[in-house]
Amino acid sequence: MRFYTVLWAGLLGIVIVEVLLTYGGLRPLPLLIALLALALIGAGVVLMYFMHLRYERRILFWSLIPALVFALVMLDHIWPDAFRVTSMRLPVAASSTPAGGG
């Protein structure tokens, strides 16, 4: 358990660093990048050690994690399309004009 206690202390350390960075006067974008990087490190520790993915066969890791990353990247890629919906509606005046009239 000593190994996992050290990892747990490391995760608590990450939380403390995150709070210090939040109140450290960083601008929003660098703060977002720093917080995301720290969260990814913490998540990696939980995934690989607490969830034992490091000790499983490599095929389990390579079957699951790249697929998840791909899905998340695609989600991130297509989300901005949600904002196009409002601008895709035809204006009221234009919709009353007969199609192909010009």
Added chain:
Amino acid sequence: MSHAEVSMEHVHGAVTEERPFGVSSKKLVMWLFIIADAATFGAILFAYGYVRVGSPDWTKPFEFFPTILNGIVMTIVLLTSSLTMMGAVRAASAGRPTAIRWLGATILLGTAFVVLHLREWSLMIREGWSPSRNPLGGSPLFGATFFGITGLSLLHIVAGVIALAVVTLLYRRGRLDASYIETTGLYWHFVDLVWIFVFPLVYLLNAR
């Protein structure tokens, strides 16, 4: 495995195929669920990001006391519950009776997290926050994203506490073996992993 294959195994020895991932089927199913659930959380966190960037009047309502401090305590409680869950998995796989105590500690910590979370929600609701209302006058989408993301996380933790209680009870009665504790532990670590993203993105980035 069919009944015929089971019978063959008894008569002729091992005739089953090797497991391709080297894990039991219930553990593999749990991994597949976790990956699908991670995509769900990823989707709502991305949506939160886009909504936030697209709202010029976004509100940052959280003071250090009580909200951020409460969030820190909640995070420590949840991280500690992952450590006690690890203790339960190790004790159960070694056949030690202390597994029950570790599981009890994990359930207690999970319950403490739920209580702290509900207390925070009730304080916010009393101040006038709701999924469609912002008492500070900014974008009402803050309430929608905050209650949506933390609500889904809370739902997972409540489900985890219930699952842990059931598994503990059945393990104590000898009806489940250590592998069930390991599989439930995977789920519990996953809800911890989700919170590792929720705390900085939803709490700290909205701190004043």
